[in-house]
Amino acid sequence: MKKQGLKKIGLFFMMVVFSLRVTQFSFAQNYGLSDTADKANYDVTGKTNIYSLLGVAVKGFLAALSIVFFYLISYAGIMWMKARGNVDEVTQAKVMIEEAVIGLVVVVSAYALTNFILGRLNL
Numbered sequence: 001m002k003k004q005g006l007k008k009i010g011l012f013f014m015m016v017v018f019s020l021r022v023t024q025f026s027f028a029q030n031y032g033l034s035d036t037a038d039k040a041n042y043d044v045t046g047k048t049n050i051y052s053l054l055g056v057a058v059k060g061f062l063a064a065l066s067i068v069f070f071y072l073i074s075y076a077g078i079m080w081m082k083a084r085g086n087v088d089e090v091t092q093a094k095v096m097i098e099e100a101v102i103g104l105v106v107v108v109s110a111y112a113l114t115n116f117i118l119g120r121l122n123l
């Protein structure tokens with residue numbers, strides 16, 4: 001029983017490390033966009049009021065939650081494949097997938113609502 005728990009924790013840790021490692025490369029690039037914006041007299045500082053910062057924080061939090069739901073669905077799929085016909089484990093995996101999909105729908109709806117509201121407030 002302990003080995004399965006350690007395998008689950010190890011698998012989750014590897015998924016998180018991999019997802020963080022993939023996003024690291026996207027931030028390391030400098031394509032010269034700020035130089036182009038300066039030459040075009042475009043303000044690249046952006047809005048720094050509390051509402052825009054709150055909007056960025058909410059969007060980031062909701063994006064992180066969607067990644068968690070992706071891992072939950074992946075884990076439930078692996079659990080279903082490893083069930084080998086055991087009805088209890090298959091049922092548990094199906095319930096986990098259903099709950100993850102419902103949670104994902106809620107998070108995507110919240111993300112869309114946040115984008116809509118912040119877009120209407122011009123933040």
